[in-house]
Amino acid sequence: MWRFARHTGCSRVALVPRIEGGPICSLVAPCWTDAPGRSRCDTDFCHGLMSLELDHELLITGAALCEPAPASRLELIGPDRGRFFGGMVTAAVEGLAPGCGRFGLITDVRGRILASAAALALEDRLWLEIPTGRGRTIIEHLEKYIVTDQVEILPLCDMAAVRVAGPKSPEALADLGAPEAAELDEPWSHARVGLLDHQVRLVREGHSAVPAFSLWQSSAIAPLLAEDLADAGMVRIGAEATEALRIEHGHPLWGVDYDDSNLPQETGIEDAVDYEKGCYLGQEIVARIHYRGQPARRMCRLVFEPGHVPAVGAGIEFDGRAAGTVTSVCRSPRDETAIGLALLPRRAVEALPEAKVSVDRQTVHFEALGYLTRPASRPTP
Numbered sequence: 001m002w003r004f005a006r007h008t009g010c011s012r013v014a015l016v017p018r019i020e021g022g023p024i025c026s027l028v029a030p031c032w033t034d035a036p037g038r039s040r041c042d043t044d045f046c047h048g049l050m051s052l053e054l055d056h057e058l059l060i061t062g063a064a065l066c067e068p069a070p071a072s073r074l075e076l077i078g079p080d081r082g083r084f085f086g087g088m089v090t091a092a093v094e095g096l097a098p099g100c101g102r103f104g105l106i107t108d109v110r111g112r113i114l115a116s117a118a119a120l121a122l123e124d125r126l127w128l129e130i131p132t133g134r135g136r137t138i139i140e141h142l143e144k145y146i147v148t149d150q151v152e153i154l155p156l157c158d159m160a161a162v163r164v165a166g167p168k169s170p171e172a173l174a175d176l177g178a179p180e181a182a183e184l185d186e187p188w189s190h191a192r193v194g195l196l197d198h199q200v201r202l203v204r205e206g207h208s209a210v211p212a213f214s215l216w217q218s219s220a221i222a223p224l225l226a227e228d229l230a231d232a233g234m235v236r237i238g239a240e241a242t243e244a245l246r247i248e249h250g251h252p253l254w255g256v257d258y259d260d261s262n263l264p265q266e267t268g269i270e271d272a273v274d275y276e277k278g279c280y281l282g283q284e285i286v287a288r289i290h291y292r293g294q295p296a297r298r299m300c301r302l303v304f305e306p307g308h309v310p311a312v313g314a315g316i317e318f319d320g321r322a323a324g325t326v327t328s329v330c331r332s333p334r335d336e337t338a339i340g341l342a343l344l345p346r347r348a349v350e351a352l353p354e355a356k357v358s359v360d361r362q363t364v365h366f367e368a369l370g371y372l373t374r375p376a377s378r379p380t381p
Contacts (some may be wrong), residue, residue, distance in 0.1 A: 055241035056333035059165060060210055063172040065226065065234040066242045068163040068214060069253065070132035073156035074139065077125045080149040085126060086143055089117055090264055090286065093278040096121035101188025103206050105264050105272050106130075106138060109176055111285030113262050116254040116272070120190050120203065127156065127201075129213065129214075131254045146282070160222035162200075164234065165212035167241070176232055178202060181213060196228045206270070209249035244330045248340050250301050250369040257299065257327040257341050265289050266343060268299035268370030298349045300366045302326065302340040302359075309338040310359045318348040318357045326359060342366075 032035035058064050076085055086094035091104025101120040105113045115134045120127040130138055139153050164173060178193040180202060187206030193198060204323035217225050230236055252258055252267055264273050264286055275290060289295055304310065314326045329340035348355055349368045357364050 015063065022143070036137060052238065052240050052244065052333050055237040056244055058235060059237060059241050059245055061167060063164060063166040063168040063234065064241075065229055066163040066165050066212075066237060067239045071129050071161070072132050072135035073159045074128040074130065074135060075154050075156050076128070076151055076153040077154070077216045078144075078149070080151045081126045082121070084146070084149045084151045085119065085128075086278065087280050088145065089118065089119070089280060090273040090283075091117075092274040093119045093126070093236050094119070094278070096126075098123045099189060099191055100186070101203070101316070102360065103188060103269075103272055104274075105267075105269075106141070107264065107280070107282035107286065108141070108260075109282055110290075111263050111282035112260050113254065113264060114138065114260055116269075118203075118206070120188065120201075133255075146358070158219050159216060160219040161203075162215040162217065162222055162226045162229065163205075163212065164215065164229070165205075165208060166210050169211050169213055172234065173202070176229070176234075183221055184213070192256060196225070198225050206271075207249075207251045209245050217223055217276060221375045237270075240330060241333065243328070244333050244339070247301070247330050247341055248332075250299070252299050252327070252341055252369075258343065262297070262343070263289060263295055265295040266297045266299060267343075268368070271371045294346055297324070297343040297345055298368045299370065300342055300344045300349070300368050302329075302342055302357075303365045304329075304338040304340065304359070305362055305364070306336040308360065308364075309361050310340070314359050314362070316342055316344065316357050316359050318344070318351075318355070323348055323357055342370075 030221065041210040047334050055064070059066070082094040082096060086092065089104040089106050091102040093102050093104065094117070100123050101118060103116070103118050106115045106117050108114055115130045118129040120129075137156065173195065176196055178195045180191045180193045181256050184191060184202065184204035188202060190203040192202055193202045195202070195215065198217060198221065203214040203216060205212040207212055210269050215225060246253075246357065250268065252269070258267050273286060273290070275287065309331060310326050310329060312329055313324055315322060316324045324342050326340050326342050326346050329338055332339045344357065344366065348357060348366075352368065355366075357366055
């Protein structure tokens with residue numbers, strides 16, 4: 001069991017083990033225990049507790065209320081929804097059972113990525129979560145390919161999400177009334193649950209370094225749900241901690257680290273493409289790169305020298321030539337360095353492990369993410 005502790009002189013709350021007859025211990029115990037030589041309400045002290053390091057520590061060992069990534073949402077209805085969308089995305093979504101989900105990439109005829117998409121199968125519809133601002137573009141793209149298919153694509157404008165993450169999040173959600181959280185162990189599995197007098201769609205996220213759940217609710221109710229979770233004792237943490245964990249984990253975002261000029265293999269998200277599924281738009285090009293070639297660019301994690309925190313968009317050089325730009329950057333919670341993501345050319349990746357790049361005329365170490373070399377002898381499907 002878990003107890004939610006709050007200090008009256010500080011807005012910080014924490015999820016801590018319930019120890020009957022014993023002291024309460026926690027990652028952020030100074031928030032409710034006296035610190036020598038300080039008032040427990042000391043402004044600087046409370047400010048220190050809200051640091052990136054403590055937020056990150058809680059995120060990787062406890063449970064926390066996080067700011068979700070901005071997203072747009074669509075729904076597909078009609079008996080042909082699964083088959084139709086299966087022909088538009090790199091993931092195998094046709095035949096998904098209700099309560100299951102998949103992550104894939106919506107590609108065009110050239111194999112370029114128009115959007116990432118988490119697809120959730122419900123009894124009578126398919127819900128999609130795609131990058132923010134891409135709703136109209138994706139609807140128009142999909143509608144071009146509806147011929148005789150019985151499918152309708154609609155925006156889910158009145159839908160938002162609250163995010164809870166951390167290894168203890170299933171237990172925390174269960175204590176708050178949603179025991180189903182412990183049963184959602186597959187990426188993108190989901191269920192309708194009751195939580196703190198709210199009915200929500202609880203979604204187990206994929207691509208997270210720690211267990212993470214999105215709580216889908218109407219746009220009007222989602223902020224109230226977040227407030228209720230905070231009032232119940234769930235810790236709110238800063239966006240910088242979740243961003244640092246994303247970069248550490250090496251998960252790029254569409255519209256941030258890659259876009260519609262990129263091919264799936266360049267992202268490093270290996271499970272986004274199912275090479276055994278049926279045909280989809282752009283499949284021939286994607287399969288050809290997978291079996292016979294190498295992508296021109298690869299997603300890489302960057303590690304900067306201590307004290308060097310470049311701006312997003314800073315130019316990268318390799319061997320005296322332009323080699324891309326920094327797409328994401330964040331201070332590392334583990335030491336005094338900053339970390340980042342970038343798409344780097346194959347010539348730089350092939351020079352690893354000795355290779356280094358430069359940003360702002362300073363040396364930067366890097367490593368490639370995902371997509372190892374494939375056997376060239378494998379035939380193209």
